Amino acid sequence: MSSVSPRLDHPVKYALFLPYAAMIFCFLIVPMAGLVEVSFRQQSSVRITGLGFTLANYARVGDPFYLGILFDTLRLSMISAAMAAILGYPVAYVLARSSGRAKTVLIVAIMIPLMTSVVVKVFGWYIILEPSGVINALSRAVGWGRWNLLHNEIAVVAGLVEFSLPFMVLSLSASIERIPRNVEEAAGNLGAGPWRVMARVVLPMSRAGLLSGYLLCVGVSSSAYVVPAIMGGTRVRMVGQQIYDDVLVGFDWPSASAMSVVLVLILSLIFYAAMRIGPKAA
Amino acid sequence: MGVADTAPPVGRIGTQDRAAGAPSASASPATKGAPALILEAVVKRYSKDVVVGPVSLSVAAGEFLSLLGPSGCGKTTLLRSIAGFETVASGKILVGGRDITFLPAHRRGVGLVFQNYALFPHLSIFDNIAFGLRLRKWRPDAIAQKVAGALEMVGLAGVEKRTPGELSGGQQQRVAIARSLVLEPELLLLDEPLSNLDFKLRVQMRYELRQIQRRAGMTFVYVTHDQTEALSLSDRIIVLSNGRIAQEGTPAEIYGAPRTRFVADFIGTTNMLPATIERLNGDGTLVARMADGPSFTGHSRAARRIGEAVSVCIRPECVALAPGDEADSNILSGRVVSETFCGDRTEVRVEIGEGQGRQIVVYYQTGRQPVPPAPRLACAIADTVILGDE
Numbered sequence: 001m002s003s004v005s006p007r008l009d010h011p012v013k014y015a016l017f018l019p020y021a022a023m024i025f026c027f028l029i030v031p032m033a034g035l036v037e038v039s040f041r042q043q044s045s046v047r048i049t050g051l052g053f054t055l056a057n058y059a060r061v062g063d064p065f066y067l068g069i070l071f072d073t074l075r076l077s078m079i080s081a082a083m084a085a086i087l088g089y090p091v092a093y094v095l096a097r098s099s100g101r102a103k104t105v106l107i108v109a110i111m112i113p114l115m116t117s118v119v120v121k122v123f124g125w126y127i128i129l130e131p132s133g134v135i136n137a138l139s140r141a142v143g144w145g146r147w148n149l150l151h152n153e154i155a156v157v158a159g160l161v162e163f164s165l166p167f168m169v170l171s172l173s174a175s176i177e178r179i180p181r182n183v184e185e186a187a188g189n190l191g192a193g194p195w196r197v198m199a200r201v202v203l204p205m206s207r208a209g210l211l212s213g214y215l216l217c218v219g220v221s222s223s224a225y226v227v228p229a230i231m232g233g234t235r236v237r238m239v240g241q242q243i244y245d246d247v248l249v250g251f252d253w254p255s256a257s258a259m260s261v262v263l264v265l266i267l268s269l270i271f272y273a274a275m276r277i278g279p280k281a282a
Numbered sequence: 283m284g285v286a287d288t289a290p291p292v293g294r295i296g297t298q299d300r301a302a303g304a305p306s307a308s309a310s311p312a313t314k315g316a317p318a319l320i321l322e323a324v325v326k327r328y329s330k331d332v333v334v335g336p337v338s339l340s341v342a343a344g345e346f347l348s349l350l351g352p353s354g355c356g357k358t359t360l361l362r363s364i365a366g367f368e369t370v371a372s373g374k375i376l377v378g379g380r381d382i383t384f385l386p387a388h389r390r391g392v393g394l395v396f397q398n399y400a401l402f403p404h405l406s407i408f409d410n411i412a413f414g415l416r417l418r419k420w421r422p423d424a425i426a427q428k429v430a431g432a433l434e435m436v437g438l439a440g441v442e443k444r445t446p447g448e449l450s451g452g453q454q455q456r457v458a459i460a461r462s463l464v465l466e467p468e469l470l471l472l473d474e475p476l477s478n479l480d481f482k483l484r485v486q487m488r489y490e491l492r493q494i495q496r497r498a499g500m501t502f503v504y505v506t507h508d509q510t511e512a513l514s515l516s517d518r519i520i521v522l523s524n525g526r527i528a529q530e531g532t533p534a535e536i537y538g539a540p541r542t543r544f545v546a547d548f549i550g551t552t553n554m555l556p557a558t559i560e561r562l563n564g565d566g567t568l569v570a571r572m573a574d575g576p577s578f579t580g581h582s583r584a585a586r587r588i589g590e591a592v593s594v595c596i597r598p599e600c601v602a603l604a605p606g607d608e609a610d611s612n613i614l615s616g617r618v619v620s621e622t623f624c625g626d627r628t629e630v631r632v633e634i635g636e637g638q639g640r641q642i643v644v645y646y647q648t649g650r651q652p653v654p655p656a657p658r659l660a661c662a663i664a665d666t667v668i669l670g671d672e
Contacts, residue, residue, distance in 0.1 A: 185367055186400035186458075188387045190414035190465065197388075200413075204404045 039257035057258035080160035081217035092172035151233035175209020324373035351522035393462030580666035605656035
């Protein structure tokens with residue numbers, strides 16, 4: 001496909017990056033540097049950002065309790081990203097292969113949850129799952145008794161899947177849209193039924209979109225706070241809650257910073273490795 | 283580039299080396315002798331509009347048939363209906379005697395080669411060609427043998443490990459053909475397979491396609507809007523216009539004896555002059571006269587009445603130019619307006635009659651004597667076809 005956009009070979013084209021680069025620098029790079037700095041300080045009752053120099057905050061991350069929280073965070077994020085992929089793929093395919101009014105309606109339907117506050121969505125789950133909620137009311141009505149449906153990992157994963165699903169669908173559908181219909185037809189013509197066309201042509205050709213959707217979902221889920229806090233209660237703990245508690249309950253900014261830095265490093269490493277090893281977009 | 287676009291060596295896809303018990307897309311031999319394809323009054327509608335049909339046609343086994351027509355005439359829709367990507371509103375489609383009208387596309391066993399090749403970019407050339415064989419659960423050693431045979435047939439042996447993106451357009455199209463040929467379909471449909479190639483390659487691939495078809499002994503139904511392609515490739519041509527068959531016949535019949543003005547105009551270049559039927563000769567020829575102009579003796583496929591308004595079709599290569607100012611039976615008098623050198627020929631525009639501005643195009647082959655430099659020329663017409671409003 002020949003490019004229709006004008007080619008900018010002039011050095012001025014780099015100037016187009018300036019506003020964005022400036023914003024990223026001021027509001028992401030600089031605060032991150034501050035975070036790294038704070039993470040090496042000792043907690044102090046005089047200064048909230050700590051004093052002196054210590055490696056103790058990082059040593060604390062190595063403690064089995066905190067390592068467990070990190071591990072659980074990644075585990076739950078990856079499980080929910082996988083669930084989002086399974087639930088989102090059919091939707092993404094239909095969206096990619098629709099056109100006109102149907103496509104507009106679908107996109108709006110997928111975007112609405114993104115525009116709704118996470119708190120609202122999570123309390124929606126709460127109303128349904130809580131001990132006196134809809135499901136338990138039904139369960140008691142048919143004589144199955146009362147169940148504790150909240151404050152477990154399944155509830156957290158359910159919340160995370162709902163939270164991250166739009167990212168998966170949009171990323172996948174952009175990738176599926178680029179697969180020419182002719183290629184699907186060619187597979188059908190060679191004898192592949194609809195399921196085989198999916199398994200042997202569409203799925204492998206959308207690997208890049210699947211990977212980027214997966215990474216996006218892992219990213220947004222592993223930094224989630226509201227979902228694990230409400231759906232998981234005190235029983236399921238993710239990094240977001242730990243950092244929140246360190247900052248607002250323990251007033252230990254240095255420890256919270258170290259935890260944040262480690263989380264960013266781990267995610268960056270995963271993303272980098274996945275992009276290097278994984279399939280590239282055509 | 284490692285693999286040149288050269289004529290392929292002679293090779294044949296073996297029919298005897300099938301994996302034991304492997305199911306085949308081909309029909310049972312019981313239907314041998316039946317036409318490879320029959321369409322019975324096929325009609326295709328979009329919402330309420332009939333876009334194709336009713337079209338009825340029959341293609342003999344081993345025949346190379348072209349569906350020729352301008353864009354929008356329904357030729358691709360017809361082809362996609364045969365492949366199963368469009369559902370027909372009514373009519374029947376039979377391949378090798380089997381009614382496939384309502385079979386899903388993947389169970390039709392009809393090959394289709396797409397204009398944009400539609401190769402699988404994530405698979406190697408080998409895996410592209412092996413795709414259909416694997417679906418049919420062939421043994422790996424049999425697959426390897428068949429793929430090698432198919433690549434040899436299209437003149438691309440040795441590219442197995444590459445991916446489609448590493449091949450030129452011509453090579454990709456040959457892989458697409460090999461991918462369909464390897465399944466030995468009773469019928470191979472080709473949807474303008476050469477139109478994405480540049481001119482030189484297109485002409486060469488034209489020749490090679492014909493060779494491949496003969497070698498494989500397969501039935502080809504070829505869709506094109508390029509009349510040169512259709513004329514040079516086909517055993518038979520079906521000209522489509524507005525979703526209907528305008529004419530069918532051998533390339534020579536279609537070119538030499540067009541049945542309607544549309545066909546005469548669409549195939550090749552034609553000078554069409556208005557005239558009136560003056561006399562019906564006993565030998566099947568008739569005489570038509572232009573308004574205050576010369577008369578022409580020509581053939582007509584349909585019966586004509588004296589006084590009927592007709593068009594006299596004159597092919598540009600059927601006109602000989604000589605100095606002179608006579609206008610006689612089958613001779614037009616005219617003045618050269620322009621000469622365009624086209625390499626193998628010169629296209630001469632001649633204004634005929636006096637000041638009516640009517641022009642005809644005459645082809646003058648390079649290498650023959652030059653166009654006479656006289657101020658007025660006598661244009662002797664060798665052959666004409668007389669067409670009415672049908």
